Amino acid sequence: MAARSYHHGDLRRSVLDAALDVVESNGPAAISMRDLARRAGVSHAAPAHHFGDKRGLLTAIAIEGFETLAEYLSIADELRELGVAYVRFATENPAHFEVMFRRDLCHADDPALVAARARTAGMLSGGVDTVVPDDSRSAGLAAWSLAHGFATLWRGGSIADGSATETFRAISQHLFTGRSLPRAE
Amino acid sequence: MAARSYHHGDLRRSVLDAALDVVESNGPAAISMRDLARRAGVSHAAPAHHFGDKRGLLTAIAIEGFETLAEYLSIADELRELGVAYVRFATENPAHFEVMFRRDLCHADDPALVAARARTAGMLSGGVDTVVPDDSRSAGLAAWSLAHGFATLWRGGSIADGSATETFRAISQHLFTGRSLPRAE
């Protein structure tokens, strides 16, 4: 679309989408600014103008990821659904998820990124608070670790079968009912 | 030591250690074969002979990681201690941990890597089996997700305070006793 004009029209989004495509299929290490430029049909240095540098591009993806995650979480109304939403986000937005927690890929101190991350973290702990008022820190950490670990392992291919959200529902059921895990003490 | 001779002596280990150093401080993306060669005091193409290519190097690190993890796990005698051992491994070997589950960085199908991974996975699920014979798959996944998620978040800087293993002990206590998490159903 509109490959003939000097100005691209929406190069920023175009590059972002191409980058997400690459990350999803080949990982963040496979990203090349010049390749993204080629895909968008612009000169090799054009993308840099929108993102500063490569890390800037990844930072933009991370921010977008946190914002999208916040939307996913806003729908959940219960602790376990918060976890399910988290896992659903990870499976439906693998490229974003892959970048969001990789400090070394982004400008970790970018104000916009810090803000987006904080906002999402607030939604998480806030959600936990409403269900588990006392000692919500430990409970929140546990829930977050569980969801994050499951999503990460899933994305990494360590868990292979079935539907992600359903499997996650099953294992969180296990923990929350405590039926087949040993109750210590 | 022994920097004068034509042959390095133990270039392989030397490069591995340098690589681990870089990963720990700057992430896997910051690795440069030529830089590692410089650190070891050899020519720029020397490391490639030992690892084939860059992914080969990362693969070697991942293998070493799985083997070390297996040692950590072999000490644990109870499910919760298995998790603690997992977290302890991650905090004490952050560079290995960072690489082990990053498919895009390694030769994911390398036979030695596949074998090492399988062996460690066996120790994990085996450990779960002894404690939770029935439906050990869900229980194992849950425990693994929890430990892995916690370790990943910790390493990523999302969890900031206190001792990792102690904090993890606290949150797993939460789940296993089910004291302050809602018991659904």
Place this chain on the structure above:
DNA sequence: CGGGCAATCTTGTCAGCGTCTAGATAACCG
């Protein structure tokens, strides 16, 4: 003991990369 063989390392080369610079083009706004 010695000769050859394989492992190890060096040197040189190549295309591709990220980033910087200066300059061209186009859109916008008073």
Place this chain on the structure above:
DNA sequence: CGGTTATCTAGACGCTGACAAGATTGCCCG
């Protein structure tokens, strides 16, 4: 309409990973 600014191009630089060909060394077998 004119100037300012955002956007994009074009060229250059040093660096990278990978490959090829050759030098050096340790080691094993005769």
